[in-house]
Amino acid sequence: MTERAADSTPGPVVVIGAGKAGFETAIALRASGWNDRIVLVGDEDALPYERPPLSKDFLAGKMERDDVLIDGAVRLPQLEIEFHRATSVERLDLESKEVVLSTGESIRYSHVVLATGARPRRLTVPGADLEGVVHLRTLADAEVLKTTAETTESLVVIGGGYVGLEVAAHAASLGVRVRVLEGMSRLLNRSALPETSEHALRHHRAVGIEVNLDVRISELVSDHDGRVRGVLTEDGTLFEAETVLCAIGIEPCAELAERAGLAVANGIQVDESLRTSAPHVWAIGDCASFPVPYLRQHARLESVQNAVEQARFVASAIVSGQPGVYRAVPWVASKQGALTVQAAGLTGNHDSRVVYGDPDSGGFSTLAFDGETLVGIDAINSPRHFLAARRVLTQELNGTPSGLTLERARSSDFRLEDFGRRRDPEVVSG
Amino acid sequence: MHRIEVVEGKCIGAGNCVDVAEDYFDQGDDALVIVLKEQVPEGDVAEVERAVKACPVAALRLLGA
Missing domain, CATH: 3.50.50.60 (FAD/NAD(P)-binding domain)
Structure with a gap:
């Protein structure tokens, strides 16, 4: 000691x-x-x-x-x-x-x-530093992007993650022509469950955002003044854009x-x-x-x-002077226009998923299990699901069985909201 | 009497306030905070204060506290 x-x-x-x-x-x-x-x-x-x-x-x-x-x-x-x-x-x-x-x-x-x-991670292809190619991380970046979004007619967002989709949704609401280019086979590949990715794809396309998946970028192409004018892919397609937001992670x-x-x-x-x-x-x-x-x-x-x-x-x-062991239930929230995604837990090791609620209603969740144990949730416009699942995850982290098992979640009378008791106020960690 | 105020634009939909004081806070489908009761009588101040402090981005204030 x-x-x-x-x-x-x-x-x-x-x-x-x-x-x-x-x-x-x-x-x-x-x-x-x-x-x-x-x-x-x-x-x-x-x-x-x-x-x-x-x-x-x-x-x-x-x-x-x-x-x-x-x-x-x-x-x-x-x-x-x-x-x-x-x-x-x-x-x-x-x-x-x-x-x-x-x-x-x-x-x-x-x-x-x-x-x-x-x-921000930067592209390593030719043209990555052209004028008109922007990133979003700092307040100074946001000021540049804000001005740009107000005046640009077309925006290509490289990267279909949280930041890219939030900006895409905003720009589309301003009437900007927006296209999202994602390198993987689904949006939110790194952070969300496949059901969420699919829903996000339908949502963003429905509000007029063009989305291309599995895109390999070979070059950012400039006009005569050295400004970006488009994104060239490996298969030879040129997506024209006045502005390119590079949002491929940090x-x-x-x-x-x-x-x-x-x-x-x-x-x-x-x-x-x-x-x-x-x-x-x-x-x-x-x-x-x-x-x-x-x-x-x-x-x-x-x-x-x-x-x-x-x-x-x-x-x-x-x-x-007592280090202890850091333990917390991770969560993130992302508002992309009318689409809100809240995710809790971490689903990297999950082996089964249960969809809860009706995706066609606009609000539903996907629960991820590792064996019988809940390891994460993606909630779409369903904050009550998110809260209940977070409480369950917190209980489990503290070693208290919640009763929410994969078997239970698959039963016909399953109600997520019945699980997860209120936390004891004394142990709220914020 | 104390009063709850929401700082515009800050809420990220954590739901921590609802978790602590669900008689005072709710969330819309967009997960953003909805204040159910603005006025907080003395007996509930401690609970609401905990809820306000639980917000990770200080999107809530309890005035008169």
Whole structure:
């Protein structure tokens, strides 16, 4: 216990990355009584902001720059959280326990939390950097895309994932001619169950979005002025577009960790307590690859849920000196025009699925099972299904059988809403 | 009396508020929050406060608290 007690020895905590995960860490540290310095370093020239609205209400002009700020972002000085904006970290020195900022300042840390996030994956084909090819990750990206969407007549979205489809739905609602090009045989291939993919395909086509699957892109083609004018596929088809959004996923920002000598493999490797390979150095959020119970392997999760819950876990571990084991039911939500997808659990290892509700009604869910055990749900415009399944998944994670088995789900009188009791308020983790 | 306020554009449809205080919060088919009762009497303030705090994106406020 002496070693653990030593972990809570005060001293500066440096949080690297001022996105959702980094911000929540700093706030949670202060809220749970960390009395020493808290330094939050962000490389963007902006106060910490929420990312989900960037592909929805911000893009639609219903929110301004100030509206997307994380609640509490303007109160950082009052909380005595030292926020360095537009500042990067030059070096993380594990020997001398120092963080060196791009401003030249050097901070000796007691703990470092790496919340360095991720950046959009870029196409590697010719023309990938032409003018008119945009990405969406940051507030600055969203500002560019917003202006572009308002003036462009045609948009090709490369990548049929959550971000791509959210933007496609918005642009289509503005009257922009939209085409989605997906490399795999279904939309939302990486994140959703096949029933969801099929429904999403029907939905988006019905609102006028063209969708092509199994597309191999060979080149982004320019006009005489060097602006993009279309996407050329390997089979020789040219999809013309004034604007191309490249939304083929994100990759972790792990260079700082790598340079410092930390273990990195598809993100910064952490253990079940979210500790990196070096003492007093933690990694959370999009950049961290952690042992996921559902998958029985390391994985990175890219979601608000993951950012917030990992942030609170690490803050509590630092303050208490008791690392514990991080366990949470992962979930994501995506609003694509009138289509809302909510997914909970992780379905990578499932072996059977049960469709619940009527897909033709517009609202239904797909439950995924590993043997008799529920491992995930995709809920389409069915928040009640989502909530019930999340409660079941939470109970199971805590070792309490919920009674929801594959056999039960297949029975004719099955009602998902009857499962999952209300959580005990004392253990709400947020 | 306290009052619930929704911050426009922030809700992501987590459903955490409904999970904690289903007498006060519901979700539409789009999963976005619907406030069932804006006014919160003293006896329910603790519960609603927990629901507000459970929101991962601070889309809810409890005024007068």
